[in-house]
Amino acid sequence: MQRPNDVVADLLQEYADLMAITGGEAFKVRVYEMAARSVGGYAQDISGMNPAGLRRIPNVGTSIAAKIDEYLRTGAIHQLEELRGKVPAGVRRLTTIPSLGPKKAMTLYEECGIGSVEGLEAAIRAGRLHGLHGFGAKTEENLLHGIALLHKTGARVRLDVAMEVAEEIVDALSAVPGCERCAYAGSLRRMKDTIGDVDILATAADSAALMTVVQGLPAVAEVIAHGETKTSVRTDTGLQVDLRVVAPDSWGAALQYFTGSRAHNIRTREIAVHQKLKLSEYGLFDVASGDRIASVDEEEVYGRLGLPWIPPTLREDGGEIEAALHGELPILITDADIRGDLHTHTDLTDGLASLEEMVAAAADRGYAYYAITDHAPKLYMQRMADAKALAQRDQVRRLDGACGGMRLLHGTELNIGPDGEVDWPPEFLAGFDMCVASIHSHFSQPRPEMTRRLVLACENPCVNIIGHPTARLIGKREPVDADWAEVFAACARTGTALEINAFPDRLDLPADLVRLAQRAGVVFAIDTDAHAVPHLAHLRYGIGTAQRGWLTPDRVINSWPLSRLRKFLRKGRSA
Incomplete structure (x- = not known):
């Protein structure tokens, strides 16, 4: 899913982190960190470069170019694999805590046997770090604050990370014969700061081909669930992606429903109820007759409710319904x-x-x-x-x-x-x-x-x-x-x-x-x-x-x- 440059940048940063954890020289750690930034920010795709071309990237010398070349040819860097073997996964997880550096993470593991975020929190609260060099009261306070911040973010990813995954999947599915429409929905379409999982919607007369394609994408590490109309997968970066295939004549209602937010959808359903209508992901229905009266396009669904189309980025029940009812929706910057x-x-x-x-x-x-x-x-x-x-x-x-x-x-x-x-x-x-x-x-x-x-x-x-x-x-x-x-x-x-x-x-x-x-x-x-x-x-x-x-x-x-x-x-x- 990621650009080759970004994948290699992540590997170089991991190499730097593991060197720091295992006591590598500070200047070498810094060299790899600088190389990671340079590769990630390099405009040209590095996947077709030879070592000489790689050395033209700022901060990439002969040794680092050789490691990148090894990865591009084999899919691995053997020295990185060796370092991974020396550092328990739990210690690497500890370094994701804001304010906890790699050396202190290794100290916690070697001297206290702490190899997880949960273990560290329990140790601090039990007073097990008292007397440990470099871990005073202020450090403990900062660590607890960092753990809370980590828990707050949880398994959510940055907006750009989710967007890259979603757009690649949408492109792949849109190219499948028989796919009529395909788009991402959910919090990603609402452009939230962080994303928990990615929702993809598609329409097709036959959903089987789309389900097969999404399961076989190179970045898919696990198929969580598979059915006729919904498949859930997990990417190699741990991000869950849910694909739903809906009938073409339900597209607008489904897109509105799965874009959310939940609070916004509750408000639109309330408006429907007051008009003796029922709104769901399948369409807008007349309660008395059961007839579907709107479903093909979002504009149609909102219009039948007496509302103008509401931009997805506003759908948080933050006053957008009232503004829409009064004709006061802003013309947003684009x-x-x-x-x-x-x-x-x-x-x-x-x-x-x-x-x-x-x-x-x-x-x-x-x-x-x-x-x-x-x-x-x-x-x-x-x-x-x-x-x-x-x-x-x-x-x-x-x-x-x-x-x-x-x-x-x-x-x-x-x-x-x-x-x-x-x-x-x-x-x-x-x-x-x-x-x-x-x-x-x-x-x-x-x-x-x-x-x-x-x-x-x-x-x-x-x-x-x-x-x-x-x-x-x-x-x-x-x-x-x-x-x-x-x-x-x-x-x-x-x-x-x-x-x-x-x-x-x-x-x-x-x-x-x-x-x-x-x-x-x-x-x-x-x-x-x-x-x-x-x-x-x-x-x-x-x-x-x-x-x-x-x-x-x-x-x-x-x-x-x-x-x-x-x-x-x-x-x-x-x-």
């Missing part, structure tokens, strides 16, 4: 409305592609404008300096308009320090076309301090956008604690946009806060935070999050014409 990306990186800092490569890829997407926002000096590991930023600015000015007329903005991603200060003095920042400011450290500040920190960043006349505002990493780091009403008020007052970061492990600002911020008068930027060419395609996930927050195009600054955007970016400063 990919087609976006004129440019305002938060991206190059290999000048932690990106994987050159300025020229990123600009060319953005132009290929048809953007009218595009911003380069590499990291600023306070993110020390990126080694940014004044001279490097100014040299990049010269490059940006030379490329401006050279790719299909796309205009370029030279920006930077600043770091919001614990006191609310940002990198570089105002006179230097004034030379940038725009500035994104983000939190990259001190995530556990108390609520009043975190709120003041964000408000001060908004009040900075050089800051145009607050990047990934809650700083969350889905399943790994909780959002920072802030008084968001106060932050939103500061954004509206100062003319500072909030970002909806489309990177799949962020999706930040989350949809619930997007909706609240919009009510407070805030405007937004939907950006990819791309660190490689393939990341530019993540925009779709930011759009989905924005739609879930009921966001309309007029509130998104990178849907505006460049002239209006430039005026906004001046933030009250003179031209």
Whole structure:
């Protein structure tokens, strides 16, 4: 299901993790981690590359290229298999707990016999870690918090992971002779942050061929259940996929039903009952006569209930039924409305592609404008300096308009320090076309301090956008604690946009806060935070999050014409 690049990237990251667990040298671990990022972010498909071609990928040297080549030829890396044999699976599972590193995971196994997440939680609560070097009270508290976060995420996967699986299955089934329609439904169609399982719907006169195909897909590791109209399988990544084949004349009702959410479906069924109708996955029926009166298309089903078609991303019983009844559904932002990306990186800092490569890829997407926002000096590991930023600015000015007329903005991603200060003095920042400011450290500040920190960043006349505002990493780091009403008020007052970061492990600002911020008068930027060419395609996930927050195009600054955007970016400063 995954791109070959992503599969190999996962293997290299696993190699790095296992080396760290078994006491490998730190610099070698870092080399493999960097190679994993580079391979995952490489635009070209690596499956047909020879070792010489693989060595042209940044951070991939001779040894790593040989391992990748071995995997591409044989389907395995023998040194990785050897490392797997040295580390119990439970210890590898322990390393998925936020705040627990590989060395401490191995310590827990060797000194306490702890080889599972459940075992660690029980040991902490029983006081069995008391006196164990490196495991003080604060560490135990952090571990319990990390375990809770892990349980909260559970078996759910990121939106992009589920989307790749679903789209590949839909493509495969759509190519089967006799398949009339095929689409994904469920929480994936509603673009939720994480997905528990994937629901696929199809219509066909004969379901047998579709059932056979889905069971035989290369990524299917297990057939959970098999029947005439429903088959459930589990992929090699552990994701469950449920395929349902429905009659062609039930397509609309089935798609509406299996898209959900449950709460939304309860509301639509209530409307049906009040009209002496019955709504199910088979259609909309007249209770008295039993006649089916709507079922072929979703629009028909909603229309017969007296509702306009409701976009799937709104179907959460969050007021969409009332808005539909009153003709007040928003016209949601779509990919087609976006004129440019305002938060991206190059290999000048932690990106994987050159300025020229990123600009060319953005132009290929048809953007009218595009911003380069590499990291600023306070993110020390990126080694940014004044001279490097100014040299990049010269490059940006030379490329401006050279790719299909796309205009370029030279920006930077600043770091919001614990006191609310940002990198570089105002006179230097004034030379940038725009500035994104983000939190990259001190995530556990108390609520009043975190709120003041964000408000001060908004009040900075050089800051145009607050990047990934809650700083969350889905399943790994909780959002920072802030008084968001106060932050939103500061954004509206100062003319500072909030970002909806489309990177799949962020999706930040989350949809619930997007909706609240919009009510407070805030405007937004939907950006990819791309660190490689393939990341530019993540925009779709930011759009989905924005739609879930009921966001309309007029509130998104990178849907505006460049002239209006430039005026906004001046933030009250003179031209």
